[in-house]
Amino acid sequence: MRKCLSCQEMNSEKQELCTNCGTSLSLRRAHTKKSFIQKTPLYQIVLAIVLVVAAFGYIVMQSEYGKEAVAEQFVTALIEQDTSTLHELIVPKDSRITIDKDSLQALLTLIEKNPSLVQTIENSLKEQSDGMFTMRAFGKRLGLFPRYTINPTGYIVEVESPGNETVLSTANSEIGYIKNEGEVAEFGPFLAGIYSIKMTTMIHEETVSEEIQANVFGTDQTINLTFASINEIAQTTKNLHIQETAVINKVVAEKEIEKDPTTTIYNDYFILPKSADMYLKASDLKGLSKSDLRLARNEIYARYGYVFKSKELQSYFGSQTWYSPNESYNGSLTEWEKYNVDLIQSKE
Template sequence: MDKYCTECGEAIDESLNFCQNCGHKLHASSEQDGNTVIPPKKQPKNYTKKQKIIMGAVAALLVFMIGGYTWGKSYFSPEKTAERFITAIIEEDYGKVQDLTMMQGESISQAEAEALVTLAKEEAHYINIETTNLEDFTNQNDLMKLIDNGKHLFIFPKYQFSLVPQYVDLDLPFKDIETTFNEETFPAKKNDERNIVYGPLAPGKYKIHSSYSGELTEAESDDVIILGDSYSDTVYHDVQLDAESTTFHLYNSNNSPIKNAYIEVNEQQIPFDESMNIDALGPMNLDGSVTATPIIETEWGKVTLEDIKIEEDYYELTLNTVSKELMDNLSEVILLYGEEYVEAHAANDATIFTAVTENVRENFQDDFSYNIEYGKNFTGQLDKIEINYDELTFYEKNEVAIPANFHFTASTYDIDEQPDLEERIDTVTLLMKFDSDEEKWLIDEASSYGLFSSNDFKATATLEGSQELHKATKSASAPASKDMDEQIEETTLNYIYSLVEAINADDYELVRPYIKDDSPLHGMQVDLVNRLVEKGMKQEVIDATVTNIEEDGDSWIVTTDETIKIIYSSGKEETSDYSWNYTVESDGNGVSLTNID
């Protein structure tokens, strides 16, 4: 029977008292010397060192994997994710906040993370971070929702807070304003220059910085806005900057033939549009630091209006003057006309005029023919002329109307009388036309100045006359006689028209030549002129005719039909027909009116 080592279990030679395999010493007992059989011992497997290392590593890995899975399952759980998120907010760990959030499938920026943290820490009613319980946190915060967004390590669910996107609509005072949120520029969803919608942005409390840099000013402002609408409704915000735009309107009151009009600012020309508007000049600080110069280029030269130190957001400019060049040209012609007026009237000679149109020359010659026929003389001088260029009006490009006051020292008298010189003021509107053939301006009409008297006149320029006295050239004989009825009719009609002129001009002297002094009619018409002037009433002769002349002793009764328009101070107009009987008497040289019935 084989013999086995009790130590290693290997078979041994029976003749040996030790194991030839492991060296174990054998001690045989008396029982062993007999028939005792020792059972074989299981021989253990002998591993190499490399095998033992591998086996140890596998065992360690297995332990690590089991522990890691257990830890990961806990760490990446929804509850722990919420705890880490709240901790990141409290510790202002913006990078971790970015890792734990997303919006519309994208990561949020650091600026958004900062705004989100600020909102949570400063505005508790938007985000409540007082609880780390996931269920409570979810129920109390409707700006975010925890969602499963992929895998961590390809094993664990990746939970993130999905944020409700926010939108802000900025109302800007003007265009070209740059805006940042927490110092970051975001793209605009909608851009209408002065109305810009930004988004999506993460919920948060943002610092808004708006800035503008232009040619006329630089401006900036800082503000705070909260974006925390759980339904993604747009939040509206007005941006305030210490700068505004200014609007200009040019009123062409004198109807100047404008070729070009603009505002000059800092050597830059900003043009008016076809409606004579500049809708928005600026933006700028309305503190008077910016000066604008309105310039209007016309067919008759350039007009520069007064500088404007801009302090308002709207200016209405009035073009009521003309270029200096045009004023000088017109003034020269008007002064020449005034000097020629006294010279021509003294000589009763219309050919003296060189500054009038042929039409005006013919009208004056008709007047002079009457003076010669009836022995009317004129002696006088031009003292000065006052002109109101602010009320100059262009009718056409080459035709203007200008109010003027002519101051004379003069006398109109009969051939057998001596001149009684006194001050005389003629307030007229001069109609002037440019003669392209002669290349100069000419007087085409000199009519009464509307319904105004010399007292209403406001001068913007004064031209000094020569004050050279021109004496009348008297006729050698008395005026040629005229058919008496013709004289009476002419005098009566002249009286009717002159009376209306006297009322409108508040100047009784205009009708006095046709009324006998100290007659009843003289007193009545002086009172009439004064009364109607006080009431502000004006008149206009629509029609006047003499229907009958009847001799009555040394006088005549003249019947007229008259249509007169009355203009009240309120602007109301009334036209009436009248029939009057005038008493006309002869004074040896002519006839005049003495009474009315």
């Protein structure tokens, strides 16, 4: 039965109009719905709207600034060489790492020459594993949502100075300074990349320079830089100095003998001073005559006091202050000394 809201008359379910007063019975439904809305507290309606807006906002923020979104933006910027986006996304945890035009160009040069690195970087960001770049939360967006940025690995470059007053530099800035020959110094940290690095140094009062393309990246965070041309110049100059010293010593000795044939000349001289301590290179033997090579090979044994059957060799080494004959020495050598003997002999 349907009750008329105007006259309270009861009507059948099928009737649309009241049989007593003619009022539409459908007004009851509209009135019931309106009553429900009026009975619902306002704060519940507002809360529901806020929750819907917050959920939508979270979805939008995640799609724009979430971890996956930032990783995708970073990879896209690498591919498109978008330095502006890269500068915004890369925020080093180590404040010593400089993110500027030069370092970003070095990074893009690395990517250009090694395009497969893009996939490696993308995988490491998705898997959140260690690599050239990692993801980290840095600050908040709108005071609520984490701001994700790209944290780069810092690489150290290590250099041994082949001369004195050594300066390392890029096109636009000085990297560092090493005062003395043979000193080893570290510089950095640097953003991964391929950098044009120039070395300028003094070798026997002569200024020499060399520029190399330094690959500053990899699993090892310390990168050793080698300036081959300068090292060769330094070694050649050193060998020439050794030869000049040997000639001077020989001339002095001959003059002393001319003055007094019975005089024995002693000196403290090695043709190859490092032959007992390290593996030699072929370049270490440049400029040595066959006679010098023969003496250099045998001085490895002479250090142990080997007694030579050759009167010439025994006389030569007997004139060295460091030589002390040892009749019990059996001729044993270290692995690098054996290698050096074979190397020198191959050049004689």
